[in-house]
Amino acid sequence: MNWQKQRQHVLDRLAFVPGGTDREGNALLVVSTSQVQECSYENLVSLLALLSDTLPPSTVFTVLLDTRHIHLKQLKFYLRACQQALYKKVRQVLIIQPEKFLDQQKINFDLIVSGYTLKTVLISMHKLSKFVDVNQLPEQFGGTLGYDPDAWLEVKKWQQYLTEIDADSSKHNSDDDQRLEEFVSKLQSTKRVEDEYSASLLKRSIREVKLKEEENSKEGLIKDHTAGVSDFLDWIEGSGEKWLNSLCQVADNVDEAESLVKQHEELTNKTKEIEEQSHQLAEMATRLMAACPQVAIVLQKTREQIRDVAEHFAYRVEAQTQFAVSNKTFREKVGEFIKKSDQMLEKVCAEDGNSVKTIEELTSTKKELDDLVNSMNVSFESAMDAGEETVAKARQYAEVLPTEEFVSHIASSLTYISQRQNRHNELASVKRLEQQQHIQLMTTYGDCDQAIKWLGELKETLHKEYSLSDIDEDAVRHLRTDRQNLDRTAISTYQYGKQLLSMAKNSERSSNKEGSSEERKEKLEAAWKELDLAIQNNEQRLKVVESFMATHRQMMDRVNEIERSLRERLRVSGKLNSITMSTDRKRLRNDIEELSNIGKMLSAQINADHTTTPQDRQTAIKQISDKIDEVMTAQRRMESLIGEEEEAGSSSSGKEEKTTPRKSRPLSKVPEEEGGDLSPVFPRAVRLLETNEGIAPAIRLSKNESYL
Known part of the structure; x- marks a missing residue:
């Protein structure tokens, strides 16, 4: 019986001999009631017969059946199988009702009607202990007896091993023999009937195998060895050589390479x-050399030849396998x-679209391309390193490849990928140059817009921070210095903007892109025109x-000079009259009056400039008024010299001359903005300033123009 066909049924415990006995000493045989529908009647009969053979032929069985979860037809199925397979070996069948x-x-009723030849006893589960002790019952019936189907299968495995080496002694293995002896000793130590019986069968089989080996003649061993060597050499020189040569090639793609590696793995396993x-052949030759000294030299040469051929073939297989991997x-x-280069090429050839992108988007796109190129x-x-390693591997096994x-x-292949990499890098360089030009163009646009913004900010700064808030020489001098710095900054910013526009125009021309440099040029010129006009007005x-x-x-110098002259004449002649230096004094009065008119007009313009705070405007107006008052006070002090002399001489002539000082409108009464005709004396002040060396003359304006 082929126990391999029943292996799964044994593991499923369809039927098994647990190793226990009933109270009369009969061996127990348990037939499972849960696997009936999965096993045919023939397989069940075969399994029961196989189990009965594991015990001595004189063994009588007590069969345990559990009918609590089966139908009547299934019970008949079990009973018929037991009756056929265990004919005259069944003492009784204990049926758990x-x-x-x-x-x-x-x-x-069925048991009575069917008339089975087997003795059947229908009992309940709790009465089972009357027939079988608890320590002899399997666990599924409430007992404590353990059962391991793998142990039973191991007995069959060793029986099969002995059968195989009996048929073919070349399958004999010393390690397996050692394990078999240990297993037999283990069976004997259990003191179970079936184990002792199996151990005796295995011992007997071992003795038979040994006797058969001893009976084999020396000539037969030599013949077998010669045939084995011949078959070994025939395979290596024939099928093995053809197989090895068919795999000696270079794959052009990944799929072919993987297929070659798998085939080499199969060949490697076969080579092992x-x-x-x-x-084995060499070992057999060694044993035959000891047993047959007359052919020892031939066997020794054969053994060396086998080893050399096997080692050389294995070396060739190893070489081809290493190269294939x-x-x-x-x-x-x-x-x-190739995949990475295709992705990069797809990015290079992708259309940018007509939408205007920001610098951040352009930078991100350029970074993506750079990442793909890297x-x-x-x-x-x-890939180049892997190719060089493959070449080195081929040169390493140059004697067999x-x-x-x-x-x-x-x-x-290396030349192909190198050329491909060069082409793709060139395309990427062109694309990156185009992206860089576009980024530079957008950056130039941004810088140009910033320059335009700076011009506007300079204009606002000119209005807010370069107004006349303090009419003082130091303040005006500092204001002039700061204004010159602002002028230089304004011109530099304007020139910078023009350079940026020129760069933007060149970038547009080189990249064949429609830009907005003309529009920005108009904005730049407009901003510069407004700033220049503001600078001119401020100037x-x-x-x-x-x-x-x-x-x-x-005026102060002239008043002081005239006063010194009068004092000198008074000291020399002792007297002054109204005609003394009358021309110079009259001209001085007229110039002072013109200075007063200029101060009034300047105060009106300052008061109309709302870019400064009211406090700063009032401070500047007061300073102008104070300077005019200072000149007029000095002039009155000078005139008082002549007035005193005339009062002293008026007592002799009996005439009294009264002078009425000219009243001028205070500067604080200046309106917010004066218009109309300018004072006719103002051109005289301009001429007066033109005669002074080193002093910038005032600008003569028309009637409709403002000084500020």
């Missing part, structure tokens, strides 16, 4: 079997490089202030 009374009566066979890695790296180049370097052919094939106002201050200094 179901719980329902009606089912019990049906089973009892061949090497094991060569070891290295070539597979190289093809994978090449495939990865990834492609890294993959290329990896067609190295020149393999190296030439790998070199052509005119500053010149008027400087002219006013220069005139104030001149």
Whole structure:
């Protein structure tokens, strides 16, 4: 009986001998009630017969059946199988009855009617201990006896092993023999009937195998060895050589490379079997040399030949396998490089679209392209390294491989990927240059817009921070210095904007893109025009202030000079009259009056400038008024010299001359903005300033123009 066919049924415990006995000493045989529908009647009969053979032929069985969960037809199925397989070996069949009374009566009736030759006992579960001790019952019946189907299968395995080595002594293995002896000793130590019986059968089989080996003649062993050597050499020189040569090639892609590696793995496994066979043949030759000294020399040469042939064949297999694995890695790296290069090429050839992108978007796109290019180049370097390793592997096994052919094939692949990498890098360089030009153009646009914004900010700064808030020489001098710095900054910013526009126009022309440089040029010119106009207005106002201050200094000098002259004449002649230096004094009065008019007009312009705070405007107006008052006070002090002399001489002539000082409107009464005709005396002040060396003359304006 082939126990391999019943292996799964044994593991499923369809039927088994647990090793226990009933109270009369009969061996127990348990037939499972849960696997009936999964086993045919023939398989069940075969399994029961196989189990009965594991015990001595004189063994009588007590069969345990559990009918609590089966139908009546299934019970008949079991009983018929037991009756056929265990004919005259069954002492009794203990049937554990179901719980329902009606089912019990049906089973009892069926047992009476069917007339089985087997002795059947229908009992309940709790009465089972009357027939079998608890320590002899399996666990499924509430007992404590353990059962391991693997142990029973191991007995069959060793029986099969002995059968195989009996048929073919070459399958004999010393390690297996050692394990078999240990297993037999283990069976004997259990003191179980079936184990002792199995141990005795195994011992007997071992003795038979040994006797048969001893009976084999020396000539038969030599003949077998010769046949084995012949078959070994025939396979290596025939099928093995053809198989090895068919795999001696270079794969051009990953799929072919993977297929070659798998085939080499199969050949490697076969080579291991061949090497094991060569070891067995060599070992057999060694034993025959000891047993047959007359043929020892021939056997020794044969043993060496077998070893040399096996080692050389294994070396060739190893060489081709190593090259195939290295070539597979190289093809994978090449495939990865091609994939990366295609992704990069797709990014290079992608349309940018007509939408205007920001600098951030352009920078992000450029970074993506750079990342793809770097990834492609890294993959290329990896592929080149893998190719060089493959070439080195081919040269390492040059004595057993067609190295020149393999190296030439790998070199052509390396040349291809190198040219591909160069082409793609050139395309990427062009694309990156285009992106860089676009980024530069957008950056230039942004800088140009910033320059326009700066011009506007300079204009606002000119209005807010460069107004006349303090009519003082130091303040005006500092204001003039700061204004010059602002002028230089304004001109530099304007020139910078023009340079940016020129760069933007060149970038647009080189990249064939429609830009907005003309629009920005108009904005730049407009911003510069407004700033230049504001600078001119500020310059005119500053010149008027400087002219006013220069005139104030001149008036003070002239008053002091005339006063010194009068005092000198008074000291020399002892007297002064109204005609003394009358021309100079009259001209001085007229110039002072004109200075007063200039101060009034300047105060009106300052008061109308709302870019400064009211406090700063009132402070500047007061300073102008104070300077005019200072000149007029000095002039009155000078005139008082002549007035005193005339009063002293009026007592002799009896005439009294009264002078009425001219009243001038205070500067604080100046309106917010004066218009209309300018004072006719103002051109005289201009001429007066023109005669003073080193003082910038005031600007003469028309009737409709403002000084500021």
